Amino acid sequence: MTFLSILVALLFEQLKPLRADNPVWAEFKRLAVRMEQWFNAGHASHGRLGWFLLIGALTLPAGLVYWLLLRYNLVLAAFAWNVLIIYLTLGFRHYSHYFTSIQLALNAGDESQARALLAEWCKIDTVGMEVSEISRIAVEKALVTTHRNVFGVFFWFLMPLGPCGAILYRVSEYLARAWNEPEHMRQEAFGEFAAKAFYWIDWIPARLTAIAFAVVGNFEDAIYAWRNFAHRWKDEAIGIILAAGGGAMGVRLGTPNENAAKLIPSDAATVDISDMEVDQLPGDEPGVRALQSTVGLVWRALLLWMMLLLLLSGAVWLG
Template sequence: MSLIGILLALLLERVLGQLPGWGRPVVFLAAMRALHALSPARLWRSVLLPPLVVAPPVILTWWAFGRIEGPIVSLLLSATVLLLCLGPRDLAEDVHELLRARADGDEARAAQLARALQHGPNPGETHRSLVGALFVQSHEKLFGVLLWFFAFGPAGAVLYRLVSRLPRFLDETAPGSPALQLADWLHAVSAWLPARITALVFGLAGSLDDALAAWRQLWREPEHGWRTQTWAVLAEVPSAALGAEEQGGAVVPASLEAMLGEVLRMQWRALLIMLAAFALTATGQLL
């Protein structure tokens, strides 16, 4: 059922993605702004805030789905929850918008879009490049949510959506607070294993030898803490996998436009590989 729910949600995302404004985090932002307005300043900056934000929706989702008896109803509702947890916005939309701005010569708009794409968890020198940031965004918008959904159902998807979005909102409303520090830690913990699975899948979708070489190089760099290394792996391993193996050695796309297009194609190939792995796992469970 998890695999069918994933396929249904991805299909709906493609169809609904044609609608203007689809994929914007309206519900999340509205709920967080309301909570921010109603919460005392001390609570908003406290370590109590992240559990209070994350735990109730996750527990409610887990409880509600445990009481649904009809498999068809459960499947449709699961796909709906997953659909709402994907994104915000599809990575391809953001990349195509950036390419349109560059083609139109709108340098200010292109720079704004590039900064937005590079705004992610724990920004550091290891993944400040636009291409590396795109792979981080791909995990945050798509692969991380799919992995949590496949492992733990709708409650898992809700959990990852909340812990991945909360640090950015707290960074704007409570910078440097204990609440932000705990939210960053929760995000890093929940992303540690899925991020490495995503990096491996991207390696399989590109040049695996180059991906593994970049991974080994990261292990030799002692300055990376466990949290920083998670995002570095997500950025650098798939970026290395962009090199296509030919007789003369590895080659990479010559221009930024070609590079961004190859990132999107790699994401599509990686998604197919992950879905195939899900299908094999689900078949094994059925057997």
């Protein structure tokens, strides 16, 4: 039932994709804001309490419904409930229109339109941005978004928690951002626990996504980039995904500091670097073609996940 639930949910999302601002997620975001307003008194312990209360309020009812449906042998209803939860927690098509539109704009040579779309998508200043920079940021955003909106959800749905796991992952991912990234929250202790919780929740999924990218792409370069460059990103999970994803496609992702041949120490004037071993991130500078490569990489990784899930489901059915 797990494989069929994911497959049907993916088909539904392709036919009727949910936008990121759909009513369900909009209401959840308002609830997250209220929770922060109610509990944020400047202490990390308040953030921990708010996190557990919000997670419990969303996951426990979903788990209870699923358990009751199975308890009374309502298998089809339980299957439909699984499909609904996955459909609501997946975000495969939430932002794909931005990526596709940027790709079309760059292919048409309309750099100003591509900059405007990227600015709207990533909420960054894109004035004067070159094509290579537009391509790099779009590819990075697509890889990270796909991991967090698809592959991470898959992993936690496959855990014994079932639909509760999918909700746990997406909610914790959002809280880690919403309670830490806004300007007024960056110096607050309230979001510390949310960030730490998601770090551990995403620890295994991030590495599985990187492995999937390596398997369906250039395995050697992906693993090399992962081992030697992933630690340069401030966010470890993002570093692993982008280093492996870029290596798999033969594209250098990350800022110059993250993909530089060698990080020069602050006291470089007193250090003889002539004998230092120099590592070079494999791949070429991102361009328009990198966007098409990203689409292929994501779809191949998705097919790999589905094939493995089908084999696992088949093994379970055969006993």
